[in-house]
Structures are given as C-alpha cells and as structure tokens.
Amino acid sequence: MSDKKRKSFSDINKKYSFLDEGVEGLKNRNVTRDEEARRRTMSENSEKNNRQGRNQQTHRNPRSNNNRQDFRDHTIKMDAQAIEKERRRVEMKARREREQKRKKRLTISVFLGIVIVVIVAFAFKTWLDKGNAKTNPIVATEPAEKKQNKETDVETLKGFVVTTKATKCFEDSNDSSTELKEILAGEYLEKYGTVDEFTKIKYQGTEGYVHTVDITEISKEDELKVIDGILIVNNKYTLPEEYEAGKNSEANTNFDIMVKAAKTDDVNIKVASDYRSYELQKNNSYDSEGISAYGEYLSDGSQVPAGASEHQTGLAFDVYGEYDNKYSKNFADSKEYKWLKENAHKYGFIIRYPEGKEEITGRKAEPWHLRYVGTKAAKEIHANNQTLEEYLGLVKNTGNEDENTNNELKENNNSNNDEKNNSSADNNSSNNNDSNSLDNNSNEENNNRSSNKKEDSDNSKNNENNN
Known part of the structure; x- marks a missing residue:
C-alpha cells in the first residue's frame, strides 16, 4: 500500500x-x-x-578538454596562506591600476599647463609690442631702415682690394651659402661694401662675398682710383701691372644692345679694339718711330705709358664704321660718330676724349674711343657737355680750372694788371722828375767845370805873359 x-x-x-x-x-x-x-x-x-x-572539441584538443573537465568537476580548496596571497595579488593589481590612472591624469595636467603658459606668454608679448609701438614708433621702423642701408651700402663700387691668400667666394654673407668659386692670392677685386665679417666683391663678372680678413686695401692712392663709383684712368691715376680685368660683362652687354639699336637706324658700328692688357700696351702699342697702332697719344703727341690706358679696365671700346675709317680723324665726319654722339649716353657710354678738351683730358682727340660709365653718369655728362674729369671734379687736380675759376682768375689778372700799370705810371713820372733833376744838376756841374776850365786857362795865359 x-x-x-x-x-x-x-x-x-x-x-x-x-x-x-x-x-x-x-x-x-x-x-x-x-x-x-x-x-x-x-x-x-x-x-x-x-x-x-x-x-568534437575533445577529439581536437583532448588536453584542454580534460583540464576543463577537471576544473569543472573538482572544487579548488585554498588554505589561509593561499587566500592571503590571492588577496595581496588582487590588491596590488588594483594599486597598479590606480597608479596608472594617476600618472595619466598628471601627464594631461602638465601638458595643459604648458599650453596655457605658452598662450599667456604669447598674448603678453603681443601686448607689450603694441604698447612699445605706441610709445616709441621709431623702434618699429629701425630694422627696416637698417635693412635698407644694408642693401644700398653694397650696390656702389667703393674701390679695389687685393686677396692676401686663397679665399672662397660665397653667394651670400655666410659660410653656409653656396660656394661660387675659389680666388687665388694676389688677385684684384672690386669692392662694394662690407656686411658683418664679409665683403661684397666682383671678380671676373662674378658677384659674391669673401671673408674680410682675406683681403687688403690698395696701398698706392694714385692706382685704381674710384670716385663716386667710377674707376678713373688718366695721366695721374694709373693701373698696376698686375691688374688684369679682362672684358667687363656689363659693358659688353650694353655695347651689344647699343650696336643692335644702331642697326635699326641703318648704322653699322664695329669694334676695332676693346680690352688690352698692360703687357700689350707696353710692347705692341707703338712702333720704332713712336706711331701708335691704336691712335692713342698724349696731348703733346707723345706716347701713352703702360698702365695709363682705359683699355686695361675692360670698359673702353675703339670703334669704326662701315667704310673702314679705323683710327682716322675722318671718323668724326661719319654717320656712325654722329649717331654715337646723340645716342651713346642712353646705353651708358661717353666719348671719352672729345675735340677741344685736350688740356683737360691730357689726350689728343679720339672720336672713336668710347668709355662705359653707366647710364646715370653718361646722361649727366652728355647733358652738361663735360668730360669725365669735369664730371668727377678732377679738373683742379689735373692742373686746370673750370670756367668760373677761369673767369675769376681773368678778373683778378686784369685788376692786377691795372694796378701794375698805375704803379708803373707813377714810377715813370717820378723817375722822369728824378732824371730831369739829375740832368739839371749834371748840366750845372758841367757849366761849373767849363767855367773853372776857362778861369784856369786865363790864369795860365796871364802867367805866361808876365814871364
């Protein structure tokens, strides 16, 4: 149940x-x-x-399956020591996590602090700059002025220097710029100014910068003379034998432009001679009879010494026309000369030795001789009908005066002559009076002498008669 x-x-x-x-x-x-x-x-x-x-997993990896079964089917029993160890492990792990979070928060805080400081500093600097610009506006314009002066100071030819040792020519005024070429010792360089520890130069058509310590100034004042950015060569200011300029690239470029412009006006200008070295000028310019191969003479007809020719500068050109009137005075009557006289200054050239200025230039007239001086100077010389010596104010230095001083000297000479004439007239009158008085005295003396002679003769006769 x-x-x-x-x-x-x-x-x-x-x-x-x-x-x-x-x-x-x-x-x-x-x-x-x-x-x-x-x-x-x-x-x-x-x-x-x-x-x-x-x-299926058991067949694939029976070991891992057994471990899983063992871990699943058996209960892990831990004593007090193992439990304490596990507790410490868990606590250390939590502590590391908290430390990592704290470091992360600290890093972010520091980064944000730096950003904030930079922004505040930039804002403060901007505010100070604005305040200084308002109170002292000159400070804001000084860098621009200095930069402008820096640029203009190296644009005009100042003179010539010589390298004391081999030096490098750089594109800019620092050693890290591009190296253009290496210049040997003893070379002559055109000097355009200094920038910090560098000097701007021109050498064989290359413009660049060299170390100032590697160059020295020309020792002789009457060699390679530069006035107002123009190299002057005449009987007083000469060129050294070692100076070999070669053809000037700027002068050649402007000459080619001028020749092309002349062709458009049906005028053919040809070159008879351009650059001539010191050695060529010394040995091949004159024959045994003193006749120049280049029509170059001093004003008294003598030879031009080596070193006194502008052709050594590379800035001079002897030209002729289509009728082969080379080094002939007939060139002054040609259409080429007339065109050059009216247009050469537009391209920076002047007729260096014009007729009627022999006493100023110290040379006989050379209508075929052109000199490159730059468009600015050439236009002023052409407008004032001057020579290069007159333009540079060297007339007094060469022993001549300009028209004003000539007029003053003439007036002074005239006044001096008048004074001399007046004083001479006074002297003549006084001399005449003195001479007249002397004549009278001499006449009286002669009369007295004659009377005394008569008395003596009468006395002698009386004595004879008495005897």
Whole structure:
C-alpha cells in the first residue's frame, strides 16, 4: 500500500514536475501538453547538439578538454596562506591600476599647463609690442631702415682690394651659402661694401662675398682710383701691372644692345679694339718711330705709358664704321660718330676724349674711343657737355680750372694788371722828375767845370805873359 502511494506520488511529481520546475512549473501549469512536448523535444535536441560539439572539441584538443573537465568537476580548496596571497595579488593589481590612472591624469595636467603658459606668454608679448609701438614708433621702423642701408651700402663700387691668400667666394654673407668659386692670392677685386665679417666683391663678372680678413686695401692712392663709383684712368691715376680685368660683362652687354639699336637706324658700328692688357700696351702699342697702332697719344703727341690706358679696365671700346675709317680723324665726319654722339649716353657710354678738351683730358682727340660709365653718369655728362674729369671734379687736380675759376682768375689778372700799370705810371713820372733833376744838376756841374776850365786857362795865359 505504501509502495503504491510512493509510486503514485513519484509519478505525480514526474508528471507535473513540481520538484524540478519549482515556481516556474507552477507558472506554466496552463501550458498545453503539446507545447510542453515541443519544448522538451527542442531541449533534448539542443542537449544532443551540445554533446556532439563537446565530443568534437575533445577529439581536437583532448588536453584542454580534460583540464576543463577537471576544473569543472573538482572544487579548488585554498588554505589561509593561499587566500592571503590571492588577496595581496588582487590588491596590488588594483594599486597598479590606480597608479596608472594617476600618472595619466598628471601627464594631461602638465601638458595643459604648458599650453596655457605658452598662450599667456604669447598674448603678453603681443601686448607689450603694441604698447612699445605706441610709445616709441621709431623702434618699429629701425630694422627696416637698417635693412635698407644694408642693401644700398653694397650696390656702389667703393674701390679695389687685393686677396692676401686663397679665399672662397660665397653667394651670400655666410659660410653656409653656396660656394661660387675659389680666388687665388694676389688677385684684384672690386669692392662694394662690407656686411658683418664679409665683403661684397666682383671678380671676373662674378658677384659674391669673401671673408674680410682675406683681403687688403690698395696701398698706392694714385692706382685704381674710384670716385663716386667710377674707376678713373688718366695721366695721374694709373693701373698696376698686375691688374688684369679682362672684358667687363656689363659693358659688353650694353655695347651689344647699343650696336643692335644702331642697326635699326641703318648704322653699322664695329669694334676695332676693346680690352688690352698692360703687357700689350707696353710692347705692341707703338712702333720704332713712336706711331701708335691704336691712335692713342698724349696731348703733346707723345706716347701713352703702360698702365695709363682705359683699355686695361675692360670698359673702353675703339670703334669704326662701315667704310673702314679705323683710327682716322675722318671718323668724326661719319654717320656712325654722329649717331654715337646723340645716342651713346642712353646705353651708358661717353666719348671719352672729345675735340677741344685736350688740356683737360691730357689726350689728343679720339672720336672713336668710347668709355662705359653707366647710364646715370653718361646722361649727366652728355647733358652738361663735360668730360669725365669735369664730371668727377678732377679738373683742379689735373692742373686746370673750370670756367668760373677761369673767369675769376681773368678778373683778378686784369685788376692786377691795372694796378701794375698805375704803379708803373707813377714810377715813370717820378723817375722822369728824378732824371730831369739829375740832368739839371749834371748840366750845372758841367757849366761849373767849363767855367773853372776857362778861369784856369786865363790864369795860365796871364802867367805866361808876365814871364
């Protein structure tokens, strides 16, 4: 009887699943048997699938599966020492995490602080600059003025220098700039000014900068004389034998432009001679009779000494026309000369030795001789009908005076002559009076002498008669 009850109760429990489902089973009492059967079938299928999957994993990695089974099937027992060790591990891990977070926050704070300081400093500097610009506007314009002076100070030819040793020529005034060329010792350079420890020079058509300590000034004042940016060569200011300028690139370029412009006006200008070295001037310019091969003479007709010719500068050109009137005075009557006289100054050239200015230039007239001085100076010389000596104010230095001083000297000479004439007239009158008085005295003396002679003669006669 008791067995039946137990059996019946177990059947009832299995049927309604009071023990297995618990409260959920009570909630699902209203579920139909078909729904329950369907769910049971699905759960069985899922368990079957899970079982198959575990079996496959077991075949693939049996060791890991065994470890998992061991860990799942066995409970880990820890003593007090292991528990304390685990607690310390967890605590250290938490402490490291807190330290990392603190460092991260500190880094971000420092970065933000630096950014804020930079912004504040920049704003403060800007504010100070504005305040200084308002109170002292000259300070704001000084750098621009200095820069302008720096640029203008190296544009005009100041003179010539000589390299004391081999030096490098740079594109700009610093050693890190491009190296243009190396210049040997003893070379003459055109000097245009200094910038810090460098000097701007021009050498054989190349402009650049060299170290100032590698160059020295010309020792002789009457050699390579530069006035107002122009190299002057005449009987007083000469060129050294070692100076070999070669052809000047700027002068040649402007000469070619001038020749092309003349052709458009049906005028053909040809070059008879341009650059001539000191050696050529010394040995090949004159024959045994003193006749110049280049028509170059001093004002008295003598030879031009070596070093006193402008052709050694590379800035002079001897020209002739289409009728081969080379070094001929007839060139002054040619259309080429007339065109040059009216237009050469537009390209920076002047007729260096014009007729009628021999006493100023110290040379005989050379209508074929052109000298490059730049367009600014050439236009002023042409407008005022001057020579280069007159333009540079060297007339007095060469022993001549300009027209004003000549007029003053003439007036002074005239007044001096008048004074001399007046004094001479006075002297003549006084001299005449003195001479007249002297004549009278001499006449009286002569009369007295004659009377005395008569008395003596009468006395002598009387004495004879008495005897």
